[in-house]
Amino acid sequence: MIVNEVTRILEELAPLDYAEDFDNVGLLIGDKKMEVSGILVTLDTLENVVDEAIEKNCNLIVSFHPIIFSGLKKITGKNYVERVVLKCIKNDIALYSMHTALDNAPIGVNSKICEVLGIQNPKILIPQKGTIKKLTTYVPKDSAQVLKEALFEAGAGNIGNYSNCSFSTNGIGSYMAGPNAKPTLGEIGKVHYEEETQISVTYSKGDQGKIINALLQAHPYEEVAYEIQTLENKNQNIGIGMVGTLEKAMSEEDFMHWVKKQMNVACVRHSSFLGKKIKKVAVLGGSGSFAISAAKGAKADIFITADLKYHQFYEAENKIVLADIGHFETEQFTKNLLVDHLTKKIPNFAISLAESITNPIKYF
Known part of the structure; x- marks a missing residue:
């Protein structure tokens, strides 16, 4: 198995198209055609993680956070980023990062938090804009049904709880x-008129490659005419953060104890308790202050995230409890999610969960 085959499997879970524009995701170091001897999955890629990969004969590191975030003008080993890059290159280790692609995926960072905390029926807290596309194409009437079925098989026409949706x-x-043409219908040099069906289907942008490939494979014409539009509709299945409910309401104190136990948290920074039960819970792994208003808008009783600043706790405004449990702590189970996905897709392959400690924050 080569690197590119592994990354395709990862992108089935979290297409890179879902990543935020500011992010740096995908293959950061290495040759996509390199044969993979083993995969090490980690939250962060530090020197000790690369050492672990070398020890375990893993030449592909799958990391949640990208070690290369801003541009590198020199690679001399003067800081921890450059030293990691140098060590990977010297030891022929490829490095792939997922970050916000996995943040925005329906089965990703936030769904894993919901699973660990027992939050049921989670929904996307902030749907991502610009992720719904519409394909319009034109096909001979007699071939319309075959083409539609091929598009549906590739993932087009899925809207919420419905599938095989189209308009013709x-x-x-x-x-x-x-x-120089080779027309399927008609003759060279003569205007041909054909009864055609115009077909329109929507799809998630992460599936665009598969959709276009299915279109070109199933369409009978030598030259396929098609149009792609980006719709303003929000995709309720793609986006950042999640909100759901507990099976049974809990007191604020009991829920905090539950969070500390399940998330292995040393301490929780939080806004004032409101003296009411916790039933509806919003979560956002990593830095989530930008989603406070969305959590309040969703009528959540508590919002669990990380990296809240002093004045941001005032934004609770006695309408919600804000809980900062730590950046690493909110994302720590992400690597388990990735290992599970890879193991299901490529069983009997060397896939390891990194044991190296990468959390830079300690508690006294």
């Missing part, structure tokens, strides 16, 4: 084949 209308198409 019939009309007359015209074209004239040039001297």
Whole structure:
């Protein structure tokens, strides 16, 4: 198995198209055609993680956080980022990062937090914009059903709880084949008129490659005419943060004890308790202050995230409890999620969960 085959499996879980524009995701170091001897999955890639990969004969590191975030003008080993890059290159170790692609995936960072805390029926807290696309194409009437089925099989036409969704209308198409053409219908040098069906289907942008490939494979014409539009509709299945409910409401104190136990948290920084039960819970792994208003808008009783600043706790405004449990702590189970996904897709392959400690924050 080569690196590119592994990354395709990872992108089935979290397409890179879901990543935020500011992010640096994908293959950061290495040759995508390199044969993989073993995979080490980690939250962060530090020197001790690379050492662990070398010890375990893993030449591909799958990391949640990207070690290369801003541009590198020199690689001399003067800081921890450059030293990691140098060590990977010297030891022929490839490095792949997922970060916000996995943050925004329906089964990702936040769904894992919900699983650990027993939050049921989680929904996306902030749906990502610009992720719904519409494909419109034109096909001979007799081939319309075959083409639609191919598009559906590739993932097009899924809207919420519905599948095989499309819209079709019939009309007359015209074209004239040039001297080097090989027309499926009609003759070279003559205008041809054909009864055609216009087909429109929506899809998630992460599936665009598969959709277009299915279109070109199933369409009978030599030249396939199609249009792609980005819709304004929000995709309720893609986005950052999640909100759901507990099976049974808990007191604020009991829920905090539950969070500390389940998330292995040393301490919780939080806003004032409101003296009411916790039933609806919003979560966002990593730095989540930007989602406070969304959590309040969702009528959550508590919002669990990380990296809240002093004045941001005032934004609770006695409407919600804000709980900062730590950046590492909110994302720590992400690597387990990735190991589980890879193990299911490529069983009997050397996949290891990194044991190296990468949390830079200690508690006294």
